[in-house]
Amino acid sequence: MSGATVLIVTGMSGAGKSTVLKTLEDLGWEVVDNLPLPLLGRLIGAMPEGDTPRPLAIGLGSTTRDFDPERVVARVTELRKREDVAIGALFLDCAGSELERRYTETRRRHPLADDRPAADGIARERELLAPLRDWANRLIDTTSLSAHDLAGQVRQMFAGGNSDAPVLSVMSFGFARGLPRNADLVFDMRFLQNPHWVPALRPGTGLDPDVAAYVAADPAYAEAVGRIEELIALLLPRYRAEGKSYVTVAIGCTGGRHRSVHVADRLGRWLHERGFSPTVTHRDLRAAPQDSLEGSRLPADGTGKHTAR
Secondary structure: OOOEEEEEEEEOOOOOHHHHHHHHHHOOOEEEEOOOHHHHHHHHHOOOOOOOOOOEEEEOOOOOOOOOHHHHHHHHHHHOOOOOEEEEEEEEEOOHHHHHHHHHHHOOOOOOOOOOOHHHHHHHHHHHHHHHHHHOOEEEEOOOOOHHHHHHHHHHHHOHHHOOOOEEEEEEEEHHHOOOOOOOEEEEOOOOOOHHHOOOOOOOOOOOHHHHHHHHOOOOHHHHHHHHHHHHHHHHHHHHHOOOOEEEEEEEEOOOOOHHHHHHHHHHHHHHHOOOOOEEEEOOOOOOOOHHHHOOOEEOOOOOOEEOO
16 A cells, blocks of 8 residues: 555534535545444555555544544554554534534434533533544634535645646525525526426425436426536636636526426536536525425426416
C-alpha cells in the first residue's frame, strides 16, 4: 500500500455527518459509517494495495456501537505510526440552539435523549465528544451552513487534483416555496404532466420508479431534458475556464416533490457518467403534498391533465 488516506468523520449529532460522507462518496472516496471501533484497525489493514488507493472516510459518533472517544483517539494515534497510512480527523460542530431547531423541524429524537428534551442530549454529547474535538485536525462549524454550503466546503477541502473545477450542485425545489438562493441555472419542469393529480402517485416522490416513469412518459420529456443536458455540457467547461468556483443547477416544479426531483436525480446520474461529481439535494422533498400549492386546477380524468375550475 502506498500513501493511503483515511479520514475519521465525527462530531455532534445533527451537525451534518451524513452530508459530509455523501459528498466524499461523490468525490470518489470509499465511505463506511458507524463502524464498530474494534474493526477500525482491521479495515485500515485490509485496504487494497496500489499506487493510488482510493481514500477512505469512516464515520464515527455517539450512535456507533461501543463508542468511546478516548479509545478512538488512542486507537487512531496508534495507527498513525504506520508510514503507509495518513490518518486525519474532521469534527463537525454546531451551536446547541441550532441543533435544537434542526431536531424540532425534523421531529427526530436526539440519540442521547430518548426520553428527555433534545437540549439535554446535546449537552451530554458535547461533553462526551470533547476529547475528539480537541484532537481532530480539521473542524467545520455548521451552525450557519445549509447542506449545500457544507458540501461546498467539503469539496474545497478534499477535491484534490480537481480543485480547479467548480463545485457542482444539482437541486430540486418547488416554485410554490420560493426560488433557491444562489442558483446559477434554473429550469422549470411545470410543463410536464403532474403526478400530484394522480391519486395513486400523489403520496410518492420523483425518486419512486412509478412516479419517474409517469413523468418520463410526457411527450415533451425526452427532447426537453435532453436539450437541458446538452446545454449544461456546453456551459460547464466555460464556467471552469472562467474560474467560477460554484455552479448550482436548480430544477423546479410546483411543489418540489415529483417532477423536479426526478429530473434532478436523472441529471445527477447523467453528470456522474460524464466524470463530474455533483452534489444532488432535494430542498422540498419532505414537504407534504398540498393541492393549494399545485395551483387552482383540478384533474379532469385522473391522468394528470387539468381543466379550469
